[in-house]
Amino acid sequence: MSEAAARDPLAFSALVLALAGELVQGIHDRVGAAGFDDLRPAHGFAFARISHGGATTGELAEHLGVTKQAAAQLVDELVRKGYVERTTHPTDARARLLRLTERGWACTRAADAAAVEAVAPYRRLLGEERFAALVRDLSALGPRGPVRPAW
Helix, strand or coil: CCHHHCCCCCCCCCCHHHHHHHHHHHHHHHHHHCCCCCCHHHHHHHHHHCCCCCCHHHHHHHHHCCCCCHHHHHHHHHCCCEEEEEEEEECCCEEEEEECCCCHHHHHHHHHHHHHHHHHHHHHHHHHHHHHHHHHHHHCCCCHHHHHHHH
């Protein structure tokens, strides 16, 4: 990349978006190769929220930035595929708490391993010190909310 391109805010945007897309696709491909080929990348964002102590459909909708109806459809799909179960909510008799099943946890572990593998080429290219510095810099720039799929 030229020095002029390195100063261009649009070049930065394009690079970050391209890298994010490449990472999401790389993780998705590896998760599929691990036997979880009936999922879409958006499911991983739902798993991330549900895996932290469970969630209601409304909480999942807020996390994903979608309507409750869209979240309910996604939940129905994940329940049907055996990744999520609806359980009694401990404090709200009207709500159902979503939890990962063993299959959901196995998929989450596969996604964690896939993320490590997907990032490995960048670690090798930059070296551990530069990679750690990049992560710190991106953390300083990063959003202060849930990581959502690009719908």
